[in-house]
Amino acid sequence: MMDSLRIAVILPCYNEEAAIAETVAGFRAALPAATIYVYDNNSRDRTVELARDSGAVVRTERQQGKGHVVRRMFADVDADIYVMADGDLTYDPKAAPAMVRMLVDEQLDMVVGTRQHEAAEAYRGGHVIGNRLFTGLLSRLFGRSFTDIFSGYRVFSRRFVKSFPVLSEGFEIETEISVHALELRMPVGELETAYGTRPEGSASKLSTYRDGWRILKTIGTLYRIERPVLFYGGIGALLILAAIILAIPLLLTYFETGLVPRLPTAILVTGMVVIAVLSFFAGLILDTVTRGRREMRRLAYLAHPAPFVAEK
Numbered sequence: 001m002m003d004s005l006r007i008a009v010i011l012p013c014y015n016e017e018a019a020i021a022e023t024v025a026g027f028r029a030a031l032p033a034a035t036i037y038v039y040d041n042n043s044r045d046r047t048v049e050l051a052r053d054s055g056a057v058v059r060t061e062r063q064q065g066k067g068h069v070v071r072r073m074f075a076d077v078d079a080d081i082y083v084m085a086d087g088d089l090t091y092d093p094k095a096a097p098a099m100v101r102m103l104v105d106e107q108l109d110m111v112v113g114t115r116q117h118e119a120a121e122a123y124r125g126g127h128v129i130g131n132r133l134f135t136g137l138l139s140r141l142f143g144r145s146f147t148d149i150f151s152g153y154r155v156f157s158r159r160f161v162k163s164f165p166v167l168s169e170g171f172e173i174e175t176e177i178s179v180h181a182l183e184l185r186m187p188v189g190e191l192e193t194a195y196g197t198r199p200e201g202s203a204s205k206l207s208t209y210r211d212g213w214r215i216l217k218t219i220g221t222l223y224r225i226e227r228p229v230l231f232y233g234g235i236g237a238l239l240i241l242a243a244i245i246l247a248i249p250l251l252l253t254y255f256e257t258g259l260v261p262r263l264p265t266a267i268l269v270t271g272m273v274v275i276a277v278l279s280f281f282a283g284l285i286l287d288t289v290t291r292g293r294r295e296m297r298r299l300a301y302l303a304h305p306a307p308f309v310a311e312k
Helices: 020-030 046-055 068-074 093-105 125-142 175-183 208-227 227-255 263-302
Strands: 009-014 034-041 059-060 081-084 108-117 154-157 188-195
Touching: 009 020, 009 068, 020 046, 020 093, 034 046, 034 068, 034 175, 046 059, 059 108, 068 081, 068 175, 081 093, 081 125, 093 125, 093 154, 093 188, 125 263, 175 208, 175 263, 208 227, 208 263
Parallel strands: 009 034, 009 081, 034 059, 108 188
Antiparallel strands: 081 154, 108 154
């Protein structure tokens, strides 16, 4: 069954001349039957030349950002199983067969290669802390999460790839992928993989603070879209609480004197209550819209049978 599956290794790249040839060679050795695609994102070095010389199928995405590259890869490449990694040689190609086997044997739609860094310099301490914080945040907001939500080493089924509407532009793409799997309740798995240091001459394109802020905004946006009742209901609850706090002195004064001396405050409290009620009902209405969108994505997902089922 494994021999009959079309496997595609998809590698987004930007200025990776120091690592791309060895990365392609590693995946070719690990998955001899796979087609290896390198999607270049406006590299200014010899990435394209070296990738082509290594035997990879090289294509170009002009819009800058990893999210744009992943969108293009998912749209263009036709396969049964997709192995996505970075072209910087930090992910271990030798783990790919085990990840593919896990996807097939356990009938999963995604396997995440959780990173186990072999050297301290492979993974900056700030990134470790950030990963844990964002992983915990995602778990609290969506009910469950992954061990390593930012891992770029993943194996997908065809139905995952072809049902995923990529909206991200940059490094927040991994967060969007994780939320997509959680929201559609897809069968997913994790497998520990080695994470090494970059070769000399290769530099990380990730900006800790800028990309961290973008990831945080993405989580907030996805929470607003996927959990509108909780999001807008929470805003309404905060407004009601603030209105009650402001109204207590007014009520005490009214009961004592029969007067409302602070009329502007009374008007403010009334307006806050009205906005809170509107916010709550907006959440209810948007929840109906979200449910319809989720059903459409689920139908798109089910329109593509899993390859291991089709081969039976």
